[in-house]
Amino acid sequence: MIYTITFNPALDYIVKMDEFNLGHVNRSNNEFVYAGGKGINVSIVLNNLEVKSKALGFIAGFTGDEIERRVREFGCHTEFIKLKEGMSRINVKIKADVESEINGGGPDISSEALEELYKKLDTLTAGDILVLAGSIPKTMPTDVYERIMERLQEKDVKFIVDTTGESLLKVLKYNPFLIKPNHHELGELFGVRLNNKEEVIEYAKKLKDMGAQNVIISMAGDGAVLIDSNGGVTTSNVPKGVVKNSVGAGDSMVAGFIAGYLNSGKIEDGFKLGVATGSASAFSEGLATKDYVYELLEQVK
Known part of the structure; x- marks a missing residue:
C-alpha cells in the first residue's frame, strides 16, 4: 500500500x-x-492514474471536514486524524496581473495527536511506500520526518521525501528511496548557483553519496535529471505545452514516478512517467488526468 502524509492540509x-x-x-x-x-x-494524482493510496494527516473544524469530503470525492481513501480544536487552514491565492497568496497557519497539533499518527504508521509493512511531503507546521517537532523514518527503519518501508533545506538533509542518513528537489532547491542546499545541467548532475550525485537511493531533480522547462541507485544518470526533455498552473506539478511528478515504478519495477520507467505527469498538471488548470499523462508520455525522451 502507498501512504501519503499531509501534516497541514x-x-x-x-x-x-x-x-x-x-x-x-x-x-x-x-x-x-x-x-x-x-x-x-x-x-x-495516484488515483487519477488508477493507483490506490491512503491519505493520512491532520484535519480540524468544518474546513477539515470539507477537505476530507473533497479528497474522498476524487476516489481517494483517507484516514485523517480529526483534531479536537481549531480549524484546517484556508489559503487564498489571487491570480491577477500580479499573483499574490495568503496562506493560513493551521491548527495546533498536540503530542497526543502526533502519537496517534505514529501508531497508524506502525501498521506499515515491508514493501509499503510512504510519501513524506511538504513543510512541517510550527506546532510540530522540526525533526518529525526523522522520527518517523527512524521508527519505521526496520520495516523495509520505501520512503519518498519531497521537502527542502535542513529537513531534507537530515533524513538522508535513513536512505530514502527517492528525493525530488528542484534545481533551485538543490543549489540552496549547497549554497551555490547552478548554471547548467552538468552542474545539476554534479550536485545531485552529492545527495546520492549522502544517502539517497534515487534522486530526481526537476528543472522546469529544461527537463529533469535522474541519478539512480547504481549511480547511473538519465536526463529527459519536457513535453510541449503551455504552463497554466505550477501548483501541484512537483507532487504530480512524485505520483507519476510511483505509478511508473510500480507498473514495471524499473526506476527509469518511474522517471519517465513522472516527467509526463508533472507536465500534465503544469499544462492543466487542475491536477493531471490519466489520458493527458499518457498523451504527453509519447513526447518524453
Whole structure:
C-alpha cells in the first residue's frame, strides 16, 4: 500500500481577476476551491492514474471536514486524524496581473495527536511506500520526518521525501528511496548557483553519496535529471505545452514516478512517467488526468 502524509492540509481558495488593486474593493472573474497539500495532491494524482493510496494527516473544524469530503470525492481513501480544536487552514491565492497568496497557519497539533499518527504508521509493512511531503507546521517537532523514518527503519518501508533545506538533509542518513528537489532547491542546499545541467548532475550525485537511493531533480522547462541507485544518470526533455498552473506539478511528478515504478519495477520507467505527469498538471488548470499523462508520455525522451 502507498501512504501519503499531509501534516497541514488546506482548502485552497483561488480567485481570478484581471488586476488586483490593494486597498480597494476587487471583484473576481472566477473562483475555485480545492483540497490542497502536497501529500493530498500525490494521492489524488495516484488515483487519477488508477493507483490506490491512503491519505493520512491532520484535519480540524468544518474546513477539515470539507477537505476530507473533497479528497474522498476524487476516489481517494483517507484516514485523517480529526483534531479536537481549531480549524484546517484556508489559503487564498489571487491570480491577477500580479499573483499574490495568503496562506493560513493551521491548527495546533498536540503530542497526543502526533502519537496517534505514529501508531497508524506502525501498521506499515515491508514493501509499503510512504510519501513524506511538504513543510512541517510550527506546532510540530522540526525533526518529525526523522522520527518517523527512524521508527519505521526496520520495516523495509520505501520512503519518498519531497521537502527542502535542513529537513531534507537530515533524513538522508535513513536512505530514502527517492528525493525530488528542484534545481533551485538543490543549489540552496549547497549554497551555490547552478548554471547548467552538468552542474545539476554534479550536485545531485552529492545527495546520492549522502544517502539517497534515487534522486530526481526537476528543472522546469529544461527537463529533469535522474541519478539512480547504481549511480547511473538519465536526463529527459519536457513535453510541449503551455504552463497554466505550477501548483501541484512537483507532487504530480512524485505520483507519476510511483505509478511508473510500480507498473514495471524499473526506476527509469518511474522517471519517465513522472516527467509526463508533472507536465500534465503544469499544462492543466487542475491536477493531471490519466489520458493527458499518457498523451504527453509519447513526447518524453
